[in-house]
Amino acid sequence: MKIAFPTAGDNLNSVIEGVFGRAKSFLIFDTETKEIKIIDNTANLSAAHGVGIKSAETVSKAGIDVMVCMNCGPKAQDVLESADVKIIVTDESTISKAIEKHNLNKV
Amino acid sequence: MLIAIASGKGGTGKTTVACNLARIAKTPVTLLDCDVEEPNDAFFIGGDLIDQTDVSIETPSVNDQLCTKCGVCSDFCKYNAIITLPKKVIVYDEMCHSCGGWIVCPHDAITTNPKKLGEISIFRNGETTLVQGQLKIGNVMSPQLISSVKKHISVNGLNIIDAPPGNTCPAIEAVDGVDYVVLVTEPTPFGLHDLKLSVALLERRALRFGVMINRSDIGDDGVEKFCDAKGIPILARIPNDMRIARAYSMGDTVVQSIPEYADLFRQLMSRIEGNA
16 A cells, blocks of 8 residues: 655654645655655645645655545645545654554555 | 726725725726725715626636546646546636646647636716626636726726735736826835835836825824835825715715815825826
8 A cells, every 4th residue: 555645754754744735745655565755746836826736636646545644625635536545634743653543554 | 097096005095095086087087996806996986887797717628538648738737727637637727827728738638618707897977987897706816807807998088996905916917007006005014014015016017106195194104214215206195084984984985075185186186197
């Protein structure tokens, strides 16, 4: 299962960014292979509006199954759901804490 | 002649100035209410409704059979209104600025649909024509409706644009191309802060302008000092007079009921004509 987290960091102890659409990058964790991939999102941040929509498009194209974030606007939600991505809203501060809290470490 | 009444900060008195100037003008006047999110000139001008039309913009519609999900349209769109996912394309028409960029589609898969933006209502009261733009609730694309309102600028007489507040796209659309801008401000730190932004904007757009200070006898001298230092003409000063507030709250202008304000607004009009 591929899980994405909005974050500026590059490992599982990184902090989850509060605003989904303004994340500098997305960390994708593959629960099967345990591999980590980083997708840069900075190109989308210069837009005046619609950053959530564009960020959702960018991360959906990486073929993820789940998105874990602290909040997600209605249009970004719409994009993710259209791409068959499950959204988990968390209040855990780091990626590893969120994986544990939501039982995500299973294939 | 075409003038705009504008301000950085909202609530400084644009509508008061625009409507009072319209009332004392000697020539036929066309007042264009470009504050399309919340137009209110109609309360002060009254008159009969003589025309009402819908204004629409074209937004894209994607034919799923022809679309190959190549993403060329999404790459082109600067407003993130078209999103290409592996299995479908989504259009968010509320984000669309109707730039026409859908023509980049290499497979001719995009057609357009009209989307209602708002309405233009035209009122006439004697020699005064009021052209009012009103954005449909839920829409945010003011500039396109403002430019439709401005198509009603008359070749005869005086045209007064009541601009929306602020210094972003709607305000720029409203003031571009005018002969003169009256910046209405108040003598407070907030007033001064937003006035500076407006001045910078008008200088960039190479528009001629002057400043009018409302509630001039209260607050501080920051605005006066700023205008003095930059050589910006102060066209008029209106004191903080409860009679103006009372008239405003009743939907009345003051030039017909208080002679000193009839004089003040006539002098303001002369100064505008002299400086434009």
